Amino acid sequence: MSIQTQTPQTPQGDVQRSRLEDVEGVVLSRVRPTTGRPALLLALGALVLAVVLRLGLDMHVALALVLSFVGYLGAVYAVYRHLGGPRVAVDQVLRALVYFAFVCAIVPLASLLWTVVAQGAGRAFDPSFLNQTMNGVTGLHDQDYAEGVGPFVGGAYHAIVGTLIITGLATLISVPIGLFTAIYLVEYGGRNPLSRWIRFFVDVMTGIPSIVAGLFAFALFVQLFGPRDAKMGIAGAIALSVLMIPTVVRNSEEMLRIVPNELREASLALGVPQWRTIAKVVLPTAASGLASGITLAIARVIGETAPLLVAIGYARGLSLNAFEGPMNTLAVYAYYMFTKPLSPAVREPSLERAWAAALLLVLIVVALNLLARLIAKMFAPKTGR
Amino acid sequence: MNAPATRRARSSSTAVRRPGDILFNGASLGSAVLILLILAGVAFFLVMEAVPALTAPAEEISGGEGFFAYVWPLVFGTVVASVIAMLLGTPVAIGIALFVSHYAPRRLGNGIGFVIDLLAAVPSVVFGMWGMAVFAPRLGPLYEWLSQNLGWIPIFGDASATGRTLMTASIVLAVMILPIITSVSREVFLQTPRLHEEAALALGATKWEMIRTAVLPFGMPGVIGGTMLGLGRALGETMAVAIILAPGVFSWNFIGAGNATIPAEIALNFPEAAGLRLSELIAAGLVLFVITLAVNLFARWIVDRRAEFSGAN
Numbered sequence: 001m002s003i004q005t006q007t008p009q010t011p012q013g014d015v016q017r018s019r020l021e022d023v024e025g026v027v028l029s030r031v032r033p034t035t036g037r038p039a040l041l042l043a044l045g046a047l048v049l050a051v052v053l054r055l056g057l058d059m060h061v062a063l064a065l066v067l068s069f070v071g072y073l074g075a076v077y078a079v080y081r082h083l084g085g086p087r088v089a090v091d092q093v094l095r096a097l098v099y100f101a102f103v104c105a106i107v108p109l110a111s112l113l114w115t116v117v118a119q120g121a122g123r124a125f126d127p128s129f130l131n132q133t134m135n136g137v138t139g140l141h142d143q144d145y146a147e148g149v150g151p152f153v154g155g156a157y158h159a160i161v162g163t164l165i166i167t168g169l170a171t172l173i174s175v176p177i178g179l180f181t182a183i184y185l186v187e188y189g190g191r192n193p194l195s196r197w198i199r200f201f202v203d204v205m206t207g208i209p210s211i212v213a214g215l216f217a218f219a220l221f222v223q224l225f226g227p228r229d230a231k232m233g234i235a236g237a238i239a240l241s242v243l244m245i246p247t248v249v250r251n252s253e254e255m256l257r258i259v260p261n262e263l264r265e266a267s268l269a270l271g272v273p274q275w276r277t278i279a280k281v282v283l284p285t286a287a288s289g290l291a292s293g294i295t296l297a298i299a300r301v302i303g304e305t306a307p308l309l310v311a312i313g314y315a316r317g318l319s320l321n322a323f324e325g326p327m328n329t330l331a332v333y334a335y336y337m338f339t340k341p342l343s344p345a346v347r348e349p350s351l352e353r354a355w356a357a358a359l360l361l362v363l364i365v366v367a368l369n370l371l372a373r374l375i376a377k378m379f380a381p382k383t384g385r
Numbered sequence: 386m387n388a389p390a391t392r393r394a395r396s397s398s399t400a401v402r403r404p405g406d407i408l409f410n411g412a413s414l415g416s417a418v419l420i421l422l423i424l425a426g427v428a429f430f431l432v433m434e435a436v437p438a439l440t441a442p443a444e445e446i447s448g449g450e451g452f453f454a455y456v457w458p459l460v461f462g463t464v465v466a467s468v469i470a471m472l473l474g475t476p477v478a479i480g481i482a483l484f485v486s487h488y489a490p491r492r493l494g495n496g497i498g499f500v501i502d503l504l505a506a507v508p509s510v511v512f513g514m515w516g517m518a519v520f521a522p523r524l525g526p527l528y529e530w531l532s533q534n535l536g537w538i539p540i541f542g543d544a545s546a547t548g549r550t551l552m553t554a555s556i557v558l559a560v561m562i563l564p565i566i567t568s569v570s571r572e573v574f575l576q577t578p579r580l581h582e583e584a585a586l587a588l589g590a591t592k593w594e595m596i597r598t599a600v601l602p603f604g605m606p607g608v609i610g611g612t613m614l615g616l617g618r619a620l621g622e623t624m625a626v627a628i629i630l631a632p633g634v635f636s637w638n639f640i641g642a643g644n645a646t647i648p649a650e651i652a653l654n655f656p657e658a659a660g661l662r663l664s665e666l667i668a669a670g671l672v673l674f675v676i677t678l679a680v681n682l683f684a685r686w687i688v689d690r691r692a693e694f695s696g697a698n
Binding site: 061063087088090091094095097098099100101102104105109111112115116119176178179180181183184185187188189195197198202203204205207208209210211212215216218219220222223227242245249273274275276278279296299300302303304305306309310313314331334335338339354355358361362365366368369373 | 424503526596666
């Protein structure tokens with residue numbers, strides 16, 4: 001080693017150069033090993049390969065994509081290993097995998113949204129669809145429509161009304177219970193054993209499968225009213241509350257917890273009783289967060305199908321009384337129209353109704369999510385400064 | 386004049402009790418206890434309605450061989466579908482979370498984060514309709530290919546032409562649980578201490594090495610917790626499976642006809658069920674409840690245990 005460094009003549013440059021090449025990641029190439037250009041070129045190549053496999057060899061799309069992606073990973077590794085050594089190569093391969101994961105997820109989700117919009121938009125905003133119920137509509141009407149001799153009849157008015165009533169009732173039940181539980185956990189309970197147990201059981205409740213919540217509501221109403229009359233709107237609302245309460249508790253607890261303690265202490269120090277401190281200081285400070293959390297909880301349960309399928313039955317006509325007889329909601333309506341078309345021979349009109357209901361449902365969910373964001377942003381407490 | 390005030394202050398160490406206080410305290414304590422009662426009620430009423438099926442003579446249960454013989458293929462289908470969904474979904478979800486937190490520009494990342502949260506709220510019936518109408522038909526030819534070329538693996542038996550198989554249901558479930566796992570993972574990845582990341586980079590780590598040594602160890606408990614949440618959702622997911630899967634008897638062949646899951650079985654049969662059949666389905670629901678409960682408790686245990694080892698916080 002010492003000999004090498006002591007021979008100062010011509011070979012020295014070469015020796016140093018080869019030593020530097022041993023150090024991984026050191027830039028000797030004219031192309032920076034971290035540059036994206038080779039990766040982009042290779043990606044283009046992989047795309048061409050995928051197209052060739054698909055069209056030339058008539059391979060399945062998924063298979064062609066997977067094969068060319070594997071090829072791409074190999075090529076990226078080889079090229080970057082040559083440019084910057086194995087560590088750079090691994091880094092680039094992992095980068096490719098992360099981007100691929102992202103694309104992997106975006107494709108089905110984009111396809112889902114596109115399908116719902118494309119299939120549902122034709123009927124969802126049709127006034128007659130929004131104003132009619134399915135009362136008296138049979139497969140014969142659908143056949144007439146398909147043959148062009150009858151109008152398109154039957155709509156989702158009853159389902160829209162049912163969705164609003166049942167979700168509204170569920171909100172009325174869960175918000176007070178959830179909010180007061182959160183107040184107990186943050187303001188009164190602190191870290192005592194009861195609140196530890198409640199936190200634990202709220203976690204357990206979050207994990208209840210939605211259909212089990214529906215079964216619970218049904219079993220409860222069977223005990224109260226007998227198996228024949230057990231299916232009614234309020235049973236659905238109770239099933240939804242079981243799913244909604246834990247969400248409300250968790251969101252609200254988080255929001256109450258970030259209210260600064262100084263505010264409480266200042267209020268208490270002025271001699272304000274604790275309940276007034278909570279009602280006039282803590283809750284208003286957290287109001288925007290609480291409202292947005294509750295909106296998100298509503299958005300989560302408004303599209304529930306399984307518990308309602310079990311608990312409220314299936315109504316064809318308008319039913320405004322949640323305490324007697326079956327009702328309908330958009331999600332249940334979409335499910336029945338999709339899986340059990342009115343006329344098995346002419347499925348199209350029923351599918352159209354199903355997709356329209358699905359689109360309305362998605363729009364409601366998106367609107368609620370945006371509303372929650374808006375509330376959180378607009379009514380956020382001013383932070384002073 | 387002074388005496389009563391001081392005595393009162395001494396007698397209650399915290400604050401003066403007023404009617405409003407008692408009311409507020411009572412209401413919040415009451416709601417807290419009510420939650421416990423609701424949970425107890427769920428267990429109680431399910432058991433009550435399930436007892437007839439559990440105690441009925443074996444030949445009266447569907448299938449004629451008792452409740453256990455009836456329910457185990459359903460349990461198998463449920464667990465397999467959820468586990469496949471979890472195995473497919475978790476790596477992708479971690480990838481997206483890393484993309485959002487460490488690869489994409491901040492602004493784009495926030496936008497994507499919002500879209501992903503939104504997708505977590507898309508109703509499952511919509512996922513089911515999409516899976517049935519768009520996804521399943523596309524997978525048919527792929528199953529054909531798998532069956533022809535990898536047929537020696539037991540799970541790739543005779544292919545179903547419609548694509549309405551357990552595998553399709555699992556893939557759709559994987560898409561459905563993606564947003565949940567992603568949003569939890571993204572949240573913890575974003576909380577990685579900046580100093581850890583910068584220290585790793587300063588020592589010459591590449592981006593991936595930084596992620597492997599600083600971000601992933603820090604976020605692991607969160608990722609596991611998110612995965613278990615996703616598994617819990619997949620286990621209880623009803624509508625997507627009920628719409629997509631053409632139910633059948635137990636089979637090792639996941640790309641052909643056959644198999645069913647507990648929630649789908651309940652949803653498909655409940656509207657027309659009566660008498661003992663009703664009780665059977667409720668008992669199956671009880672089994673599902675127990676399974677998800679076990680998964681959730683296990684998840685909590687893992688998260689708690691890992692939290693102790695995580696030196697970061």
